[in-house]
Amino acid sequence: MTTIEQLISSCKKGKRDGQSKLYQMFAPKLFGVSLRYSRDQTEAEDTLHEAFVNIFSKIDQYSGKGSFEGWMRRIVVNIALEKYRKRFRVQTVEDVSIYDTRTVNDDVYDHLNAEQLMQLIKELPPRYKMVFNLYAIDGYTHKEIAEIMGIDEGTSKSNLSRARKILQNRIFEIGYLEHEYSR
Amino acid sequence: MSIRDNHTDNAFRDKLQHFEIAPPPEVWDRVAGSLNGRKNRGRALLMWWSGAAAMLLLAFVGGWYLSENKQADTLLMTERDKDSSPYIQFNSSHKVNHTISVELAHPDINGFNEAVLAENRRLRLQSAQKVERETIYISKMQSHNELLKTDNEFVLALVENDNALSETDKAIVEANLLALADKNEGQKEGRWHVGVKGSPIYNFDAPSGFKDAVYTSQPNVVQNNVTTSYKPSFAGGMLFAYKASQRLKITSGVQYNEVAQGASGMAVSFAGQDWLFNSIETSYERTDAPKGSPDYDYQNVNNIVLNTQTGIANVALPGGVELSSVSKAENYADNGIENYDLKQLAAYVEVPLLMQYRLIDKRWGLYLNGGVNTNFLVNNSVQIKNNNEIVATGITEGLRNLAFSSSMGMGFDYMLSKHLMLNVEPTLKIYMNSLNDQSVFTAKPYTFGVFSGITYQF
Numbered sequence: 001m002t003t004i005e006q007l008i009s010s011c012k013k014g015k016r017d018g019q020s021k022l023y024q025m026f027a028p029k030l031f032g033v034s035l036r037y038s039r040d041q042t043e044a045e046d047t048l049h050e051a052f053v054n055i056f057s058k059i060d061q062y063s064g065k066g067s068f069e070g071w072m073r074r075i076v077v078n079i080a081l082e083k084y085r086k087r088f089r090v091q092t093v094e095d096v097s098i099y100d101t102r103t104v105n106d107d108v109y110d111h112l113n114a115e116q117l118m119q120l121i122k123e124l125p126p127r128y129k130m131v132f133n134l135y136a137i138d139g140y141t142h143k144e145i146a147e148i149m150g151i152d153e154g155t156s157k158s159n160l161s162r163a164r165k166i167l168q169n170r171i172f173e174i175g176y177l178e179h180e181y182s183r
Numbered sequence: 184m185s186i187r188d189n190h191t192d193n194a195f196r197d198k199l200q201h202f203e204i205a206p207p208p209e210v211w212d213r214v215a216g217s218l219n220g221r222k223n224r225g226r227a228l229l230m231w232w233s234g235a236a237a238m239l240l241l242a243f244v245g246g247w248y249l250s251e252n253k254q255a256d257t258l259l260m261t262e263r264d265k266d267s268s269p270y271i272q273f274n275s276s277h278k279v280n281h282t283i284s285v286e287l288a289h290p291d292i293n294g295f296n297e298a299v300l301a302e303n304r305r306l307r308l309q310s311a312q313k314v315e316r317e318t319i320y321i322s323k324m325q326s327h328n329e330l331l332k333t334d335n336e337f338v339l340a341l342v343e344n345d346n347a348l349s350e351t352d353k354a355i356v357e358a359n360l361l362a363l364a365d366k367n368e369g370q371k372e373g374r375w376h377v378g379v380k381g382s383p384i385y386n387f388d389a390p391s392g393f394k395d396a397v398y399t400s401q402p403n404v405v406q407n408n409v410t411t412s413y414k415p416s417f418a419g420g421m422l423f424a425y426k427a428s429q430r431l432k433i434t435s436g437v438q439y440n441e442v443a444q445g446a447s448g449m450a451v452s453f454a455g456q457d458w459l460f461n462s463i464e465t466s467y468e469r470t471d472a473p474k475g476s477p478d479y480d481y482q483n484v485n486n487i488v489l490n491t492q493t494g495i496a497n498v499a500l501p502g503g504v505e506l507s508s509v510s511k512a513e514n515y516a517d518n519g520i521e522n523y524d525l526k527q528l529a530a531y532v533e534v535p536l537l538m539q540y541r542l543i544d545k546r547w548g549l550y551l552n553g554g555v556n557t558n559f560l561v562n563n564s565v566q567i568k569n570n571n572e573i574v575a576t577g578i579t580e581g582l583r584n585l586a587f588s589s590s591m592g593m594g595f596d597y598m599l600s601k602h603l604m605l606n607v608e609p610t611l612k613i614y615m616n617s618l619n620d621q622s623v624f625t626a627k628p629y630t631f632g633v634f635s636g637i638t639y640q641f
Contacts, residue, residue, distance in 0.1 A: 019218065023211055028203035031210075036199060045210050052214040057221065109194035114202045117195055136192035137199050164188050167195075 004068060011059045019056055026069065027052070030076050036121055036133050037080035039087070047083060051076040077138060081148060084130055108175040120170050128163035135160050374426050376434075380606070380636025381419025386442055386628035413492065416443040416528075418632055424539070432539040432550075437532060440558060442618065442628055444491050444527040491579065493626040494619040496527050496565040498577030524569070529582055529618060530562035535590065548596040552608060555615075558586040581621035588614045588630070596638070604638040 010018025038044035134140040146153040420438030537554030565577040592610030612630040619626045
């Protein structure tokens with residue numbers, strides 16, 4: 001059994017075999033990350049491609065401290081954000097104050113699978129999607145988000161709050177529909 | 184953050200943080216492709232750099248070898264000079280087989296230094312070895328690249344006569360020799376110029392005219408009111424030039440050049456009638472002068488003389504014309520005998536010696552011209568013409584056979600091709616000495632012409 005350290009070492013030497021194994025091991029996880037941040041499947045694939053090229057060429061820079069997976073995930077996120085920045089230099093933010101927050105039963109989440117949640121995230125306005133992904137799922141702080149996205153912390157917070165509202169409303173709708181459907 | 188919000192975040196995090204989905208297989212292909220490209224790019228860069236480094240090294244070593252060898256040669260020559268014994272002879276012409284002949288010095292030369300001999304022997308051997316090494320080196324260089332684009336004939340000679348060279352190498356050497364010859368040719372190109380040029384010319388000085396004194400010395404010169412003036416004429420010829428430097432050119436050649444004068448509206452009458460020319464008075468016979476004396480010539484009563492800018496025009500009248508007295512009272516115009524023309528010509532072969540300095544040396548060129556011209560008189564004639572019929576001929580008296588002029592001007596030229604050049608040169612010439620040696624005349628016309636020509640460079 002090859003350990004992750006051995007794989008890393010092999011990749012540092014530029015061995016194709018090691019690279020291939022590392023890819024096979026982490027590509028699905030990183031593709032999951034990439035999909036959450038990307039506009040569509042094609043962009044997610046591009047991001048994954050670039051991320052792995054970066055990973056293999058910068059693997060020498062991985063010090064061995066901290067999670068290797070975390071290091072790779074950050075590379076994916078950074079590339080995705082780079083693409084997002086290029087796409088949305090000027091961004092209009094959807095005013096979601098019109099939405100009333102509707103009460104969502106906690107058990108609704110239990111009925112939703114990962115694919116459905118991915119779909120909900122995908123439907124978010126781009127910046128809300130980025131902020132929600134970064135904060136809620138990948139554990140970035142508002143300060144970090146503000147830095148990497150070039151926005152105020154306040155903006156980050158309000159974006160997050162609005163993202164949540166949208167998601168909650170969507171989930172309510174789904175729950176309501178499912179409730180109606182199951183009746 | 185509300186509990187509900189927290190719940191939302193947790194729900195998404197739990198289900199999505201480790202969400203996995205297999206990417207399409209082609210993504211790996213793309214990754215692998217990119218990694219290959221990166222690798223190849225790196226390798227290509229490495230190869231390029233190492234190639235460049237190798238070339239530099241080769242060039243450096245080559246230069247070092249050649250200079251090293253040259254130094255040895257110089258040293259040997261110096262030693263040879265010291266005791267005036269030919270130790271080594273290099274035949275540097277690549278036309279002739281390259282030989283290194285070694286001759287032993289005569290041991291009985293006065294003051295012969297054993298140390299010098301020993302040193303020479305050492306250098307001699309060293310030199311021979313070096314030549315051998317160099318030949319091998321050059322043949323290797325030849326088979327690798329075109330580094331041997333040298334003007335060092337010594338090296339070329341070596342290579343040319345090296346039987347060790349392969350046929351391919353010999354062919355390359357041959358090609359290089361041709362290229363070198365072309366290059367040398369190219370350097371020489373444009374050194375010599377030959378061309379033709381010509382221009383209508385205008386002489387325009389204020390006529391110095393005659394002085395009263397002329398009448399006293401020339402008793403048969405009669406006063407007249409005819410005024411001749413300079414007429415446009417032609418100058419032109421062949422020139423050759425040597426380009427001394429990029430900007431400086433020395434020009435010489437042979438040009439035809441003339442000073443023409445004329446008058447129209449003269450009245451002449453013949454055959455027993457008065458022949459006139461405005462208020463001309465006939466000369467008189469000098470029967471008292473001894474034969475052979477200058478004055479005797481003037482006894483020819485059939486000559487008329489008139490003053491012009493360049494001298495006294497002396498015209499012999501045709502046989503049968505009898506000069507008689509002139510009556511100013513007669514109105515000859517009424518008799519229809521006017522409109523005879525006087526044509527007076529002094530023609531020269533001019534040999535210029537000019538310096539040309541180029542201000543702009545591009546396809547369009549601008550230059551300054553200046554220098555002196557030596558003029559040899561080749562034709563001196565005066566004609567009285569009625570339309571195209573020459574009625575009487577003569578000469579201008581006292582014209583110098585040799586006259587000098589200075590010329591200055593500027594020129595523009597245009598390169599039509601590598602060899603052909605068109606040029607236009609507005610030029611002003613001033614005669615430095617009078618065209619006439621008679622002291623009463625100071626004939627120094629100014630001549631202006633805009634010469635145009637074509638020049639061939641080789």
